[in-house]
Amino acid sequence: MYDVTVIGGGPAGLNAALVSGRQRRKVLVLDAGSPRNAPAQEMHMFLSRDGSSPAELRRIGREQLLTYPNVEFREGAVAGAAGESGAFVLTMADGSVERTRKLVLATGQVDVLDEVEGLSALFGRGVYHCPFCHGWETTGLTLGVVGRELPQIMQALYLADRFSDDVIVFTDGHPVPEPAAVKLAAARITVIDTQVTRIEGEAGAVRLVLDDGRTVERQAVYHRAPTRQHSDLAEQLGCRTLPDGCVRVDEFQRTTVPGVYAAGDMARLEALPDALTFVVTGAADGARAAVWLDQELFREDAGLNG
Numbered sequence: 001m002y003d004v005t006v007i008g009g010g011p012a013g014l015n016a017a018l019v020s021g022r023q024r025r026k027v028l029v030l031d032a033g034s035p036r037n038a039p040a041q042e043m044h045m046f047l048s049r050d051g052s053s054p055a056e057l058r059r060i061g062r063e064q065l066l067t068y069p070n071v072e073f074r075e076g077a078v079a080g081a082a083g084e085s086g087a088f089v090l091t092m093a094d095g096s097v098e099r100t101r102k103l104v105l106a107t108g109q110v111d112v113l114d115e116v117e118g119l120s121a122l123f124g125r126g127v128y129h130c131p132f133c134h135g136w137e138t139t140g141l142t143l144g145v146v147g148r149e150l151p152q153i154m155q156a157l158y159l160a161d162r163f164s165d166d167v168i169v170f171t172d173g174h175p176v177p178e179p180a181a182v183k184l185a186a187a188r189i190t191v192i193d194t195q196v197t198r199i200e201g202e203a204g205a206v207r208l209v210l211d212d213g214r215t216v217e218r219q220a221v222y223h224r225a226p227t228r229q230h231s232d233l234a235e236q237l238g239c240r241t242l243p244d245g246c247v248r249v250d251e252f253q254r255t256t257v258p259g260v261y262a263a264g265d266m267a268r269l270e271a272l273p274d275a276l277t278f279v280v281t282g283a284a285d286g287a288r289a290a291v292w293l294d295q296e297l298f299r300e301d302a303g304l305n306g
Contacts, residue, residue, distance in 0.1 A: 001099045002028045007078050008106030010035045011279045012264030014061035015286035016104045021071035023294045032077040036108045039124030044133055046280040081233045085259025104289050105262040107231035118199040126203040127221045135163045141219035142166045148174045151224045160187045170208060172196050229266060246275045253289035261289040
């Protein structure tokens with residue numbers, strides 16, 4: 001029986017494991033090994049690690065956890081989760097079973113990219129999802145934005161306001177609603193509504209091939225894709241989700257299921273409009289979850305919950 005099991009080996013999960021391990025808890029980290037930011041070559045806005053690769057951060061995190069003999073790291077996907085606080089049962093994809101008192105879910109989200117040929121291959125390497133993460137590096141470049149929904153229109157307006165005076169929105173064969181079209185025109189943003197059939201090239205030189213045969217050159221492209229949960233474990237456990245699919249947590253990172261905490265971009269406070277997708281906030285969520293989870297364990301063992 002582990003005190004704490006962390007599912008997910010990204011910044012949120014590793015930091016939760018580090019904090020729990022340092023409190024001498026018996027900790028198990030389970031990681032399926034498919035992080036959302038795997039395509040990215042750099043991460044930003046993480047003090048002392050700005051410009052480092054996400055893979056390097058994960059490598060350092062695992063290495064540091066190895067110094068704590070009470071923390072165990074295991075690669076593998078969790079297929080099932082059931083039970084209640086103090087007695088959760090996890091079934092691994094290989095059929096093995098683990099038991100734990102408390103759970104930290106840090107399984108993240110998955111970007112659901114538009115089905116445009118070449119888009120997924122360039123995602124994180126010429127096609128980017130976030131101006132906070134990549135805007136500085138694309139300052140002054142010719143930019144494209146693929147998408148027609150409000151989040152993508154807002155992204156184009158933000159890029160034009162902050163990073164470039166040459167932004168084109170590619171709506172992939174769909175017209176832009178009139179209110180949005182007025183805003184784009186006022187910001188001097190060009191709209192191309194011809195369908196995009198292929199995206200090719202490399203970072204710094206991206207080509208969008210249109211259905212009518214034209215090719216449009218951009219130095220960088222943004223695509224804010226919708227997301228979904230990477231894992232259905234929160235659903236299996238009965239955690240409440242918000243309309244956007246994020247797991248609802250409170251200020252302590254607790255889900256609506258006693259004994260289950262959630263951290264990183266898979267979860268958010270109900271008062272926030274979006275889940276933050278930054279590495280540094282994921283790590284902070286993991287630390288916050290572990291601190292309050294440890295206090296919950298302490299109160300239970302000391303008989304202070306009455």
